[in-house]
Amino acid sequence: MQTQDRVTVNQVAAAIAASQKYLLSIQNPAGYWWAELESNVTITAEAVLLHKIWGTESTRPLHKVETYLRAQQRQHGGWELFYGDGGELSTSVEAYMALKLLGVPATDPAMLKAKAFILQRGGISKTRIFTKLHLALIGCYDWRGIPSLPPWIMLLPNAFPVNIYEMSSWARSSTVPLLIVCDSKPVFQIDPAITVDELYAEGRDRVQWELPRSGNWTDLFITLDQGFKLAESLNFVPFRDESIKAAEKWIIERQEATGDWGGIIPAMLNSLLALRCLGYDPADPIVERGLKAVDNFAIETADSYCVQPCVSPVWDTAWAIRALVDSGFAPDDPAVVQAGEWLINKQILDYGDWNVKNRQGKPGAWAFEFDNRFYPDVDDSAVVVMALHQAKLPNEKLKQAAIARGLNWIASMQCKPGGWAAFDLDNDQEWLNAVPYGDLKAMIDPNTADVTARVLEMLGACNLSIDTQNFEKAIAYILREQEPEGCWFGRWGVNYIYGTSGVLSALALVAPLTQKNSIEKGAAWLVGCQNPDGGWGETCRSYDDPSLKGQGTSTASQTAWALIGLIAAGEATNKFALDAIEKGISYLLTTQKPDGTWFEADFTGTGFPSHFYLKYHLYQQYFPLIALGRYRSVLKTRD
Incomplete structure (x- = not known):
């Protein structure tokens, strides 16, 4: 050569x-x-939501998140899934939610630009399921529009065609705690309370709280979901108590000594939400350790604060x-x-x-x-x-x-x-x-x-x-x-x-x-x-x-x-x-x-x-x- x-x-x-x-x-x-x-801003936005729900926001420098979110907003008004993508709807809705939780008013110029971006793309009703779930936790979306996760899934044997071990590791570690959350369907009171009604393109009073149909065989799952919801309304959820206890046990067994669950923020946040639904105290060692694990994924500078996904x-x-x-x-x-x-x-x-x-x-x-x-x-x-x-x-x-x-x-x-x-x-x-x-x-x-x-x-x-x-x-x-x-x-x-x-x-x-x-x-x-x-x-x-x-x-x-x-x-x-x-x-x-x-x-x-x-x-x-x-x-x- x-x-x-x-x-x-x-x-x-x-x-x-x-x-x-x-x-x-x-x-x-x-x-x-x-x-x-580095990932998109939803990880940090959801960490803000978590601390608001637990009432631990004053013990973290969450005020710096506002600086981070403002810096990540693009000229078009939205926030990106990846660099240069032109902005993404669900990411932008969660960023908007976090800014409101941090006290930024809807009249702020950045919020007005974000609102225009979000409404132009269909508003909250067009977002992903997890965005809607996070909004439902604080009363900004109705649980009727969230898929049911029957807790008895936890008890299905490993040899059964459907069980938690047929899910990927990341889906499993995030889903097991959500069995508890989706069973209790909580609406947590935060201070101050917020609404994001302005982000419903059709108006909050005209929202169809239902799962979208695809017009193919997958609509079978929509029918099943309607059956699950009917069973919930009739208080007919088989083995409910045993299932919740099994999910709680599974979560606690899988917490690392460092507080982590699954090594990823979604599993960590969802596990902490599940413990909140079960009535755990913020001072409980399991909770304290879990919240510290989230802190360990954070990056703080003189004026900014964000959370890594892993x-x-x-x-x-x-x-x-x-x-x-x-x-x-x-x-x-x-x-x-x-x-x-x-x-x-x-x-x-x-x-x-x-x-x-x-x-x-x-x-x-x-x-x-x-x-x-x-x-x-x-x-x-x-x-x-x-x-x-x-x-x-x-x-x-x-x-x-x-x-x-x-x-x-x-x-x-x-x-x-x-x-x-x-x-x-x-x-x-x-x-x-x-x-x-x-x-x-x-x-x-x-x-x-x-x-x-x-x-x-x-x-x-x-x-x-x-x-x-x-x-x-x-x-x-x-x-x-x-x-x-x-x-x-x-x-x-x-x-x-x-x-x-x-x-x-x-x-x-x-x-x-x-x-x-x-x-x-x-x-x-x-x-x-x-x-x-x-x-x-x-x-x-x-x-x-x-x-x-x-x-x-x-x-x-x-x-x-x-x-x-x-x-x-x-x-x-x-x-x-x-x-x-x-x-x-x-x-x-x-x-x-x-x-x-x-x-x-x-x-x-x-x-x-x-x-x-x-x-x-x-x-x-x-x-x-x-x-x-x-x-x-x-x-x-x-x-």
């Missing part, structure tokens, strides 16, 4: 050094990395280790060693909810957050195994034993179609996404190409193996998932660029010869969607409009993903897309800031496709470093 006019080896080395220096500067003294996980220290730390080693750090560098030992201490050796369907597996996985022993996940575990493999630790025997436990757990989580899901085994009853309550279409956790690719990459990168038949099933699953254009869907990152990069990285390591055609087709797709500036980008709208696959403003993280995939494909086939790679590297070099960082405003992480997106603030740092490091390695090898 010849050095290029646009990019020199020295330029790459300088960019790598600056990026490494920045990463080291933000490493926590305990050894881990952790940066902000925290990502394990994920960030594993990727930071990989970035440093891939870019030239010694495996036994003190920063790498300290981070590796921190990760080993975060290995979860308890049985969690995954064990309900996976009776064979033994503990040994990692979660995303500081503490989440009930919900470790495959993606984190695979990345941690790769990071530990790259590190050289003082106690190598312990490291190898930890890796072996992680591998065995991951292997036991393979789904019937051949792939891997994030948190559960065979959690794939698609019809659950059609229930009225599930309008976020995220009720299940099926196997996906990106998580499956991560497992296969782990096997190849770490020279590990699983049963041959299961390995072949995984390869077959990946091949079935390839789109006609050559790309792969990205469930947990935006979107096809993310999925394609992951699969190419995996196939290049575990099947470079047998899957050469698939690799070349995927690489060609990446080359074909490169932007004129040399970078890559993909809009979150590609989840709704497949014609937008691989299209969007260039970002550092998505450019890095494309480069990682192309470099892997080139190493596998010895056919490097040199021009595309060089232009991509040039994009990273020219967009790097003097302090070694990159910045992107766009959200490139995915919570729920089409409904919830994330911006990992370290994605724009460690993925470019990985791409630059692997590019330099290729240069050295070929020279």
